[in-house]
Amino acid sequence: MTPPLRWPRRAAALPGSKPDEGPWAPAPVIEVRSLIKTYGHGDAAVHALSGPLDPVSGEALGVELVVQQGDFVAVMGSSGSGKSTLMNILGCLDVPTSGRYLLDGIHVGGLDERQLSLVRNRKIGFVFQSFNLVPRTPALAQVELPLAYAGVKPAERRRRAEAALTLVGLADRMDHRPNELSGGQQQRVAVARALVTAPAMLLADEPTGNLDSHSTEEVLAVVDRLNASGRTVVLITHEDEVARHAKRVVRLVDGRIVDDVRQAPVDGPPPVLRESGSLVGGGR
Amino acid sequence: MxxxxxxxxxxxxxxxxxxxxxxxxxxxxxxxxxxxxxxxxxxxxxxxxxxxIEKLGTNALTVSSGGGFGGSRSATVTKPLTVDDARALADPAAAPHIESVAPETTTSETALYEGTSHTVSQVVGTYPAYFKASNSKVTHGDYFSNDDVLGSRKVAVIGSTTATDLFGNADPVGRKMTLGGTPFTVVGVLATKGGTGFQDPDDVVVAPLPTVQNAFTGFGSIGQILVEAKSADATTQAQNEITTVLMGRHGIKDPTALDFRVSSQASLLTTxxxxxxxxxxxxxxxxxxxxxxxxxxxxxxxxxxxxxxxxxxxxxxxxxxxxxxxxxxxxxxxxxxxxxxxxxxxxxxxxxxxxxxxxxxxxxxxxxxxxxxxxxxxxxxxxxxxxxxxxxxxxxxxxxxxx
Incomplete structure (x- = not known):
């Protein structure tokens, strides 16, 4: 239906050739500059994302965040710290009040509705805390959906959806509807749906928030493997146990980044796989 | 997608x-x-x-007794229509646009045949001209003739509904039925007209006028006179001629105070x-x-x-x-x-x-x-x-x- 947008081929795949717009060797997947999000107006305004205040004028400077390709970032913070707002903006579900957001080098603010839906479809895989599966739809059709919106042929769609479901360990649950699956299985279907279009990054908003510890392990294992195979992952959590899986932990308080800790290098497997020594998918 | x-x-x-x-x-x-x-x-x-409308024939006019709409009847006494009125209308000198005239008297009687009883809603006593003017055709048997009228013979032409209700599958022609106590010989069956409304036009017995008068209605006034104009175009002239003739016969001077009514069936149905x-x-x-x-x-x-x-x-x-x-x-x-x-x-x-x-x-x-x-x-x-x-x-x- 809609002609596929031609994204500029990232120089990341070709070592040695430098991209012309930035000093980083592989261009960042996410580049957020002076991002501010405000709800309401005037006195009733709530600053969900404000960043540090200008010491001279006292004005909000906005959030700055850069995420490199292949990184695994955990965003932590208490409720109301703005982490979900940040995630929604990163997922192109919401628009910032001001500031720039470059996704894979593309200025998202300048896109129209049709292009935005293409970005959501091709560039982003979003996993929600509440699973958000389409009701009454079997797992396979569920995972095929983003491919259907992308205009992929039925046979190819089926093949890729089956591969994605197999990857998350649900090969035997393809015909099950959401109400026939456990929470962990539903979330793994959601992960399969998010990664079936091979997006530039996987965004997960508290993916384990509604899951028991066993299901949490299942979902995190899938995410670890995805990151180990080179996919950029950004996830929100308030559990240290989950944050332990990330290569980098960013803490938000009152709409500002207060802490940014690197737990493992961008290149290479995520910390959990490194410790256990099982290099599933391997580094690069 | x-x-x-x-x-x-x-x-x-x-x-x-x-x-x-x-x-x-x-x-x-x-x-x-x-x-x-x-x-x-x-x-x-x-x-x-x-x-x-097509079945009626567009040339038909009906003369019935009673004042016209809006006519003042203050001075006049309503004179009923008689067979003599009909005879006057049939005079070609006075009414050149009239083809035929059929006086008509209507009643309702119970017919009996071999134990089967059927109430005929319309028993019409009339002249043979009635059949043409009212567009009634006999499909089986024959019409009654002028001789039958002159001789007051007890013969009848019956409608298709009456035929089936009374005789069932038997052929009614030539059989005798009893109509209100008087025996009638069926000579013909009319074609089915079919129709809408509350009265079935096929539930009818048509017999010579004197016979019906003799048996049921008496030799006084008649219900209405069915007039057939020479052509559809001539109905207006025929209507005027009827009015003139009957005004003369009933001694009416004022054309707004008529004691009879001339209506064209076709115009009625158009309305x-x-x-x-x-x-x-x-x-x-x-x-x-x-x-x-x-x-x-x-x-x-x-x-x-x-x-x-x-x-x-x-x-x-x-x-x-x-x-x-x-x-x-x-x-x-x-x-x-x-x-x-x-x-x-x-x-x-x-x-x-x-x-x-x-x-x-x-x-x-x-x-x-x-x-x-x-x-x-x-x-x-x-x-x-x-x-x-x-x-x-x-x-x-x-x-x-x-x-």
Whole structure:
């Protein structure tokens, strides 16, 4: 239906050739500059994302965040710290009040509705805390959906959806509807749906928030493997146990980044796989 | 997204709430069926009037006793019509535009044949000219003749309903039936006229005037005089001649104070046909309103569906469904509702039109079938468009936050 947008081929795949717009060797997947999000107006305004205040004028400077390709970032913070707002903006579900957001080098603010839906479809895989599966739809059709919106042929769609479901360990649950699956299985279907279009990054908003510890392990294992195979992952959590899986932990308080800790290098497997020594998918 | 895919989603959406979808379709179904059936009934009744005009013959005029509309009767005493009045009208010198005259007296009697009893609603005593003027044809047997009238013979021509009710499958010609105590020999059976209204025109016994007068009504006044003009164009002149002759005979000077009335059956029925047209339009309007209500039902249900599935819309948008796909999906659903409802409505309307409704055989107007169906589908598209558009233009985060 809609002609596929031609994204500029990232120089990341070709070592040695430098991209012309930035000093980083592989261009960042996410580049957020002076991002501010405000709800309401005037006195009733709530600053969900404000960043540090200008010491001279006292004005909000906005959030700055850069995420490199292949990184695994955990965003932590208490409720109301703005982490979900940040995630929604990163997922192109919401628009910032001001500031720039470059996704894979593309200025998202300048896109129209049709292009935005293409970005959501091709560039982003979003996993929600509440699973958000389409009701009454079997797992396979569920995972095929983003491919259907992308205009992929039925046979190819089926093949890729089956591969994605197999990857998350649900090969035997393809015909099950959401109400026939456990929470962990539903979330793994959601992960399969998010990664079936091979997006530039996987965004997960508290993916384990509604899951028991066993299901949490299942979902995190899938995410670890995805990151180990080179996919950029950004996830929100308030559990240290989950944050332990990330290569980098960013803490938000009152709409500002207060802490940014690197737990493992961008290149290479995520910390959990490194410790256990099982290099599933391997580094690069 | 292929068209097939969109349709499959739409079917899925409708199947998710079967009762609601079925009720919405029922609304459209009733609307479409009502338009088709009611217009067919209206059309059928005007068709029936048209047919009876043709059956009557357009040259026929009826003279009946009584004042005309708006005529003042203050001074005049109403003189009843007599056989002599009829004889005067038959004079070609006084009334050159009159072809034939048949005095007519009508009563109702019970007929008996071998234990079968049947009440004949119309027993007509008249002259043979009646058959031509009233466009009644004998299909089996023969008419009675002028000789029968002169001889007051007890012979009768009977209508087809009377024939079947009284004689069953037996051939009535030549058989004797008893009519109000007087034996009559059946000489002929009239062709079936068929008709609408409360009186069956085929339930009739026609006998010579003196015979009926002798047996039932007495030799006084007669009910009416049936006059046949020379041609359809001559009816106006014939009407004037009748008025002049009868005014002379009844001694009336003032043309506004007549004690008789001349009416052309054809003009009477034309008026009735016009009334029928108004009736059809009214029926159509009522049906159109019910179709509109069906359309509003679709809008309502689609709005509810959109509200109910706002979250699902949010999910679909979050995984990259373009606006057009969401719009298409909801439009497809509402159009399917109206398409299926309309299709079933057409079927119901066509079936319903096969039954006789309040004595009227409905005649389907083909345009009404196509029109009602097209309007139903258009309503689905139009009224579904608003909720669909509302669904498609939601921001994903707003839709996702909706509970």
């Amino acid at each position: 292929s068209l097939f895919q969109t349709l499959r989603f739409a079917f899925g959406g409708l199947a998710a709430n079967k009762v609601r979808s079925a009720l919405t379709m029922l609304g459209v179904l009733i609307g479409v069926a009502a338009v088709i059936v009611l217009l067919a009934v209206g059309n059928g009744s005007s068709q029936a009037v048209k047919d009876s 009735q046909a016009d009334t029928n047209k108004t009736f059809t339009v009214l029926l159509g309007a009522v049906a159109a309103i019910s179709l509109l209500v069906g359309g509003i039902g679709i809008t309502n249900i689609m709005l509810v569906t959109v509200t109910e599935r706002t979250r699902e819309i949010g999910i679909r948008k979050a995984i990259g469904a373009p606006r057009g796909v969401i719009l298409g999906q909801f439009l497809a659903e509402s159009t399917l509702l109206s398409l299926i409802g309309g299709g079933l409505g057409v079927a119901a309307g066509l079936i319903g039109s096969h039954f006789t409704i309040v004595g009227i055989k409905p005649v389907i107007i083909p345009e009404s079938v196509v029109g009602a169906f097209a309007i139903a589908v258009a309503i689905g598209l139009f009224f579904g468009g608003y909720p669909a558009n509302r669904a498609a233009s939601l921001r994903p985060i707003e839709a996702l936050r909706h509970e």
